[in-house]
Amino acid sequence: MLTGKLTRLRALEPTDAESLARWLDDPVVSHWMVNDYPMSLAQVVKRCEERPRNTYGNLVLCIESLREKRALGVIALIGAEPESGWAEMSIYIGEPDFRSGGYGTDALRVVCRYGFDQMRLHGIWLVVVSENAGARRVYEKVGFVEEGRQRQRFYRDGKWHDLVMMSLLADELID
Ligand SMILES: CC(C)(COP(=O)(O)OP(=O)(O)OC[C@H]1O[C@@H](n2cnc3c(N)ncnc32)[C@H](O)[C@@H]1OP(=O)(O)O)[C@@H](O)C(=O)NCCC(=O)NCCS
Numbered sequence: 371m372l373t374g375k376l377t378r379l380r381a382l383e384p385t386d387a388e389s390l391a392r393w394l395d396d397p398v399v400s401h402w403m404v405n406d407y408p409m410s411l412a413q414v415v416k417r418c419e420e421r422p423r424n425t426y427g428n429l430v431l432c433i434e435s436l437r438e439k440r441a442l443g444v445i446a447l448i449g450a451e452p453e454s455g456w457a458e459m460s461i462y463i464g465e466p467d468f469r470s471g472g473y474g475t476d477a478l479r480v481v482c483r484y485g486f487d488q489m490r491l492h493g494i495w496l497v498v499v500s501e502n503a504g505a506r507r508v509y510e511k512v513g514f515v516e517e518g519r520q521r522q523r524f525y526r527d528g529k530w531h532d533l534v535m536m537s538l539l540a541d542e543l544i545d
Pocket residue numbers: 398399400402403461462463464468469470471472473474475476497498499502503504505507508511
């Protein structure tokens with residue numbers, strides 16, 4: 371159910387803590403993402419151990435390569451409510467060797483399909499920094515469309531950047 375052509379999505383394990391700490395410390399991952407203040411490995415380990423189980427409203431999954439069974443990154447559907455039928459998606463590929471290899475697009479398709487088919491969501495939304503061209507390309511490939519902008523909401527590299535709001539309806543997923 372949570373398997374695509376290149377990736378499988380699974381629950382995060384406490385043994386993923388070292389990878390998570392390394393990924394969160396990578397400037398490529400953090401550059402266009404809203405992130406926490408730096409965390410020690412011990413803090414990441416603790417967070418992994420204490421992570422609550424996945425639920426309808428808080429689904430956080432590890433992206434694993436199907437072939438090598440290697441942990442590559444994280445994808446999440448957060449804030450789903452049966453009343454609204456909507457959830458927010460976020461993603462990153464933490465392993466540098468696996469970026470730009472189609473893994474992000476594949477994992478995104480898998481989580482969207484799961485959201486629409488199993489969770490019966492009506493739509494999935496996300497926020498991306500306007501200049502994050504690679505991520506926007508991935509979202510557009512899967513069918514997300516821009517629905518508006520929040521002007522100058524994200525500060526990086528000494529200047530303010532717009533945030534682009536994008537969404538995908540259940541019948542718009544491009545497989
Ligand atoms: C965004 C991210 C999840 C995409 O995953 P990925 O596995 O690297 O992406 P894919 O290989 O599936 O697809 C990348 C696509 O973007 C395109 N792309 C990459 N850089 C680009 C750029 N600067 N401008 C335009 N397109 C670009 C690639 O050509 C490819 O499209 P194509 O298949 O049509 O050729 C990943 O790069 C990542 O984790 N980035 C850092 C964290 C981040 O920005 N997360 C998103 C926050 S909203």
